[in-house]
Every structure is written in structure tokens, then in C-alpha cells.
Amino acid sequence: MSNTGSYSFSSYSTKASRRVNVRFMMCLSSVPNHVIATARATDPSLPHKFNLTVLEVKIGDFVAELERNDQHTGWDTMIVVDWKLYITENAVLFRNKIIWIPDLAQRNNLTYDEASEYCAENGGTLVDIEDKEMYDVVYHYIRNNFKSGTISYAWIWLGSSYNPQTMEVTQRNGEPGYNGTWWSGFPANNVDYNRLIIVVYSNNVHHGLRNFPGTIRFVKMSSLCSKYIS
Structure with a gap:
């Protein structure tokens, strides 16, 4: 608001x-x-x-x-x-962005496009992680706020794309995105693994970025949204 x-x-x-x-x-x-x-x-x-x-x-x-x-x-x-x-409940401010999960208890089977649409319906866009400092802010926000219920993890779509051939992360504005803190075994070099998620476990041990096809549906997915403030 x-x-x-x-x-x-x-x-x-x-x-x-x-x-x-x-x-x-x-x-x-x-x-x-x-x-x-x-x-x-x-x-x-x-x-x-x-x-x-x-x-x-x-x-x-x-x-x-x-x-x-x-x-x-x-x-x-x-x-x-x-x-x-x-005013955005359960949000974090970073640089010139408000970052939030619209429904902290939401756990649906979402594709990238559906997650992006969900953010748009709530007045934002999927988050692009710019650098390590922003990654740490996003990670701690998710871990401290996401209501995982009976599951021990959160799998959340991000806005950036990944090019398996060049191994580059690109934000939606065309600028380079954060390309680090990968989950063990990632990034995958499959040609259609062109979207990013962040995985956060409640035990504070397992976390990191993964690349997957934007069309894939995972159980217990959510959207992390952002909005520029000016």
C-alpha cells in the first residue's frame, strides 16, 4: 500500500x-x-x-x-x-526496493510465468538478485519469515534468467545478476534450464540457487516479489 x-x-x-x-x-x-x-x-x-x-x-x-x-x-x-x-506487511527494504512474499504460507505448484503473474497481481515483479549482499538479505528474509508448516524448506522463483551455454545470470533489466552461492551440483548445463529459484531450508545448512526450466512445476513453490520505490 x-x-x-x-x-x-x-x-x-x-x-x-x-x-x-x-x-x-x-x-x-x-x-x-x-x-x-x-x-x-x-x-x-x-x-x-x-x-x-x-x-x-x-x-x-x-x-x-x-x-x-x-x-x-x-x-x-x-x-x-x-x-x-x-506499508507492506512482512516485507524487507533493500536499497530502493521493497521485497516480500505476498502470502507467507502459500505453497502451490507454480511455473515461472504463474509466479510472475502472481507478483503482478500483488503490485510487484519477481525479485532479481543483484549481488551477494542482496542474496544474503533475501536468504535471511525467507528463512526468518516463510511459514513452512510441516515441510522444512522453501523453493521460490526469482526473476532472473540463466544461460547454460554462457553460464551468465541476467536480470530482467538486462544487467548481470548474482552468479554465486549455487546449490551443490548446480548450475545445470541443460539447455532449457534457463530460470532461477532460491532454495532455503529451515536448518540453515542447505540453501542456494538452482536453475530449472521455467515450465516445471514443483510442489511447495512460492513467489518472491519486489517493487521499486521512488
Whole structure:
């Protein structure tokens, strides 16, 4: 879920920066996962330009550092903060993405296309793992959140493709993807093994990437989705 809004207030500072509290002016059921905000003088004829850095997010407002950047001095004027918030339950934030499993208890027989469609229905796309740092974030998110029930593992489709001939991983945007932490015996060199999954076991011993045909159906599959935030 995302919402946008604005908050106007009178602000005074003798220095080039100060902390401010910005209210959402709406009722929220939980603390937002992420907030993006910008600040400007209400009067467009003023030369004032501001940087705004979100420091702490709460359920009714957020604390930010407001800094004037057109000149190193204070201000005494009305200011408008335009904000956009994101709330996604059971999600993880990494760089400029929200990453989540839409249904943490979902265990279906999904092909790659069906998993991709499931993410689209939930407002996202299948995750592309960019590098080792992102792999670790994804791995720990799955292990700590996926409700495996009576089974001890999660098999989850990713968005990237694999070329068995060149042994290259490619993200959906055409950029190289993470090509490491493979499950023992993988990647397979079968020509039609062109899609990736991540396997996570609850015992924290077995995990890694595998390449498989996108048309294959596995028992107990799920989708790991992502959405860019801007």
C-alpha cells in the first residue's frame, strides 16, 4: 500500500538545518516501512531550497532533518513537505526496493510465468538478485519469515534468467545478476534450464540457487516479489 500527502507548517531556524516533525494527517494501521519526502517554501517567489532527510518514521508522523541548500543560513517562512509512504506487511527494504512474499504460507505448484503473474497481481515483479549482499538479505528474509508448516524448506522463483551455454545470470533489466552461492551440483548445463529459484531450508545448512526450466512445476513453490520505490 502507498499513500501520498502534504503537510504545511510555519518554520523558523537561525541555522542552516534543524529537525522537524512532519505529520501524515491520516490514520494508519501500522508504521510505514518507508517514507520519501521533499520540502519547499510555500511561497514560490522565495529563493529557499531545502534538502530533507527522513530520520525516524512513526505511525502518525516522521522526524526529518531539514537543511537549506541555496545558501548557508536560516529561514523564517511557511514550508510544505510532500511525502509518499509505503506499508507492506512482512516485507524487507533493500536499497530502493521493497521485497516480500505476498502470502507467507502459500505453497502451490507454480511455473515461472504463474509466479510472475502472481507478483503482478500483488503490485510487484519477481525479485532479481543483484549481488551477494542482496542474496544474503533475501536468504535471511525467507528463512526468518516463510511459514513452512510441516515441510522444512522453501523453493521460490526469482526473476532472473540463466544461460547454460554462457553460464551468465541476467536480470530482467538486462544487467548481470548474482552468479554465486549455487546449490551443490548446480548450475545445470541443460539447455532449457534457463530460470532461477532460491532454495532455503529451515536448518540453515542447505540453501542456494538452482536453475530449472521455467515450465516445471514443483510442489511447495512460492513467489518472491519486489517493487521499486521512488
